[in-house]
Amino acid sequence: MIDIKKYFETGELVKLTQELVRIPSHKDVEHREKEVAEYIYNFCIENGLKAELQQVDGERKNVIAYLKGIGYGKNLMFNGHTDTVPPYNMTIDPFAAEIKDECIWGRGTVDMKGAIACMLITMLAIKRSGIILDGDIIFTGVIGEEEKSEGTEYIVKSGIKADGAIVGEPSNYEYAIGHRGLEWLEIKIKGRAAHGGVPHLGINAISKAAKLINKIEQELYPKLESRYNEFMGPSVMNFGAIEGGSQPSTVADWCSIKIDRRYIPGETVESVIGEYQEIIDKLKKEDPDFDAEIIRMPNNMLTLDHLYLMTDPSEQIVISTKEALKEVIGKEPEITRRRGWTDAALLSNYAKIPTVVCGPGDISYSHTKNEHVPIKDLINMVDVYSKIAFKFCGI
Known part of the structure; x- marks a missing residue:
């Protein structure tokens, strides 16, 4: 299988993560996710990915990007929320995105702008490789997950379709197919x-x-x-x-x-x-x-109940994620249990898209005073995401 690391630079992955973190997008910011959504949109357009903005709530916007395949494979959704919790009393500069001890530090690094950067770089790297997948990749950068999940509820109600989805909440080289x-x-x-x-x-x-x-x-x-x-x-x-x-x-x-x-x-x-x-x-x-x-x-919540997530272990998206993680970490990955609620439940229950939670970093640093994500986790997650895409969409 192709070595995706040949088609992206660590520096561009780090820079994208930093730039996303440097744009505050929490509930106390005017227009909240508007600026970060527009940044992602412009990044996609400048790098040759088809993209669109969805007006969800006033100035607050989802951003959707596409990497089109041949048309006869399974379609994969990458889902990540562009909002964060407020910085509260962080012991570091929440929006400096400083690099220290081989990590990027700041609000949203692990929850979950780092994952968004990994998803976008994965799509670009596959595009640069010249490989055309059998199916499409659809990136959905959504608003409001930290509160009412307005963004994912919007795309669910819009009738968006995919055969499987990855929600990039931090999972520390594990994966979740269920949460409460x-x-x-x-x-x-x-x-x-x-x-x-x-x-x-x-x-x-x-x-x-x-x-x-x-x-x-x-x-x-x-x-x-x-x-x-x-x-x-x-x-x-x-x-x-x-x-x-x-x-x-x-x-x-x-x-x-x-x-x-x-x-x-x-x-x-x-x-x-x-x-x-x-x-x-x-x-x-x-x-x-x-x-x-x-x-x-x-x-x-907005209008859709925040039901539990339960994806059948036999679903192809689960198998692809498990195999991809195993190839990257060199051992059988564990299933994450007892994690918090995520937008995966909306995609699974209401859009009927089998969904897995898998993303870079350790959830124990989410919402904390010293939130950070290891750079190596970002690099490895691009590898994981690309392998999931190859296995699930087909090449």
Whole structure:
């Protein structure tokens, strides 16, 4: 098989990664992903790849690029999100893209502008090699994955077609064919205000919330611990935030609990919400003063549920990814489990595209104060992606 490393320079891969990182594209930036999408679009056009911009939300844009094949092979999608989380309190310059210790440092290096650079360089290197694949490669640079996944939802609803997809979230030379679904829920507990000197005249919503938390831990936690999927791990939940009341001298007339719930096959959005509602209903029967309602948090999704990913291990995209990784690392690759939610679930469930998660770098550095990606991981991932393309699309 062709040595793809002959058709790209390490310097151009590093430079592209750096340039993408140097363009802030988080939620606190005006127009967010607009500038980085336009940069990618111009890069593709300047290098002879057909590309287009999709207006998704105001000035926010997806960027789509194509490497056309002969027309009778399988079509492969590369999917990467152009947004990042904010820099928060990073211990390094988040947008300098400094090279140190053979790594590129900065916000988005590993999650996931490094992967986007690898995907684009893979397409260019294949083009330069003179090999025409049997099928097409379609690159989708999408907005909003860190929040509502507006970008991938847009391309899914547009009717985009592919026979297999790679989502480039960091996987550290492993690959994922499954991950849990994600649901964010807020439970609002209602009370009655009263002066702190006569608390018996009020209904303390914070105290009622404590009862609810205890009940969930007693009744739901054991059920979750018994649920497990070999490709995505256990069913889990987390109490992520709680707030309530107005001041110390007033009985709290409200309290809010925010929950992160990760669910697996055998569970649904309806069953997840139903289990919390069942506990609330029990508490209402036990305590006439208990009153609470469940709300699906709007910042978790746009219109499509964030279902779990489960790609059949026998799918050709899985086989191609596994073989490509093995050839590059020289051993059987491991399957990543217990990872976070990704856009792969939207592609798999709603576009019916078998999807695998595989990208450069270690996910443990995503969103961190010292986010970075090893340059060798970027180089090797171009090799992996090209081998996937050759095997999956055909040559």
